[in-house]
């Protein structure tokens with residue numbers, strides 16, 4: 235089954251083409267890295283997938299729902315962690331999540347149950363009472379991932395979620411995202427760092443608005459390291 239599918243997406247800012255006939259699909263429950271250097275078009279693609287932008291042509295299907303024909307059903311299956319942190323720093327972890335749960339129409343016992351489950355999933359329950367401002371970068375990211383899970387989406391988009399984190403926090407966030415895929419969430423993980431991609435991960439390489447390669451990272455790397463393969467495909471260092 236397909237968790238996320240993009241077909242024939244084009245997008246331009248004036249004369250600047252940011253996406254050029256972009257097509258790829260991610261199997262349900264797979265971890266897929268979207269690898270591309272700065273300016274490749276990753277954020278533009280995320281803006282189309284979340285319907286912040288609407289593509290004139292092409293098709294996006296989220297957990298079986300066409301984003302154009304059935305936007306509410308499609309977006310209900312989508313969780314998103316944006317590149318910029320979007321927590322209210324003056325609220326506690328719990329309050330940040332409660333507020334978001336309310337936006338999704340969750341309240342009372344259901345909201346509390348979902349919040350506890352999401353905090354447990356990210357190992358953040360003991361920090362529920364701390365203000366977001368007091369958390370380090372890794373814990374803030376974990377809170378944002380927990381928040382993105384509250385409405386139980388089947389597809390989770392993460393836009394360069396490790397930017398600004400130290401190596402230990404980076405490894406830990408990557409690990410949590412893989413664990414979510416193991417629990418059958420479909421994950422699309424944008425990054426410009428080849429060391430965040432595991433050989434068994436699905437991989438889409440985006441460069442200058444185009445998909446250059448798609449497959450497992452192992453297949454795409456062939457007999458090279460992924461870093462060397464990426465460099466030879468794009469002529470850029472990752």
Ligand SMILES: Nc1ncnc2c1ncn2[C@@H]1O[C@H](COP(=O)(O)OP(=O)(O)OP(=O)(O)O)[C@@H](O)[C@H]1O
Nearest residue numbers: 247250251252270271272273274275276277278279
């Ligand atoms: N509002 C805009 N107006 C004009 N050009 C834009 C605009 N936003 C992005 N671009 C251009 O479109 C291309 C794709 O940008 P995009 O932000 O999608 O790439 P990205 O892979 O997410 O890069 P980054 O990692 O730097 O965010 C780049 O060449 C960028 O300069």
